[in-house]
Amino acid sequence: MRLIFVRHGETPWNRTLQYQGQAPIPLNERGREQARRAGQRLARSGAVALYSSDLPRAWETAEIIGEYVHLHPIAMPDLREIDVGLWQGLTPTELYQRFPEHMREYDRDPAHTVRLGGESYAQLQARVLRAFTQIEAAHRTGETIIVVSHGGSIRALFCHIIGLDLVNFGKLWLDNGSLSEIVRGRSGWRLLRMNDVAHLEDLVVEGGE
Template identity: 50%
Template sequence: MTRILLARHGETDWNRLGRWQGHADPPLNEAGLSQAAELAERLAGDGIAAVYSSDLVRASETARVVADRLGLDVVEDARLREIDVGSWSGLTRAEVEQRFPEGYARWLDGEIGHDGETREELTERVVGAVERIAAAHPENTILVVTHGGAIRALRRHAAGDPGDPIENCGTSSLELVDGVLRVRAA
């Protein structure tokens, strides 16, 4: 069994302003850097053998703070990116509602309303990445620093339910057992 700790990146100014980020690449703000340092301290005794990260700067900065504390390198992987939100990138909810009212209404109903990546494309991308990463580290604990949408996609795949939204630098645990991802019991 491989234990996979999933961590959402620290806060960006776009998070604070409620802007859709998707594949946009804003850096961590001061709060995000503090959250990353707190995450590093929380994980210091967890026996993490490897650190992987989305290549987007908000995730890779978070991962580097943790990896530096653990004395590890960060392996960046573009497959761990957030969902591509297309033309919604950089917009607030109010701006999306004004410019794309039908898509916004679909999003409120739990569907994908933007013109970017589909939920299925996101899931296929991140699940494949995490399965390959975990398979490369049998019987170890690994950290994957990624994004809220990616974590929900992984949880939906592993448990049939995406769970509640995860806060900046919040964590969730999965495990890979006999090639199958599942939610790790607390």
């Protein structure tokens, strides 16, 4: 079994480095083109199912990809991005200005500090693992499945897959529209590729969660 993960296409808030969390921010035109190119790249993947976060930026990405792989997305709310609470709409600089004490706590323990009114990375990881377990149970050895989700959600899962402590979460990176892949063999799940952007050479722009 192999799971191909796609980070959603770019949004206006990715461009401005504002934390999106679970806000209903749509793709911009660059993001739609990233989704089209991901779909073209996956057209011959042989995927039997397409799962997606139900947040607009992921869902639109999945719908575009679905046109190329001839699959309809299946919504999985557990694949949503981390709930950032009061971080939503703010930039990193604004966070440290408005909530200095909270951000000091976050810097001390990034894995378990709960965003103000939101979730922690540990809570995010537990939620995404629930979705991963459901997908794994629904499919057979040898099948290929596409999963459209978010930078935070995919990285949280990959930390679990490779045994990386969540404190190192921020050292992993996924570009908008990138492809990553895990494969299950006799020894369990392995990370085969991460942040593959060969189809996006002129469309990669660093953005926030």
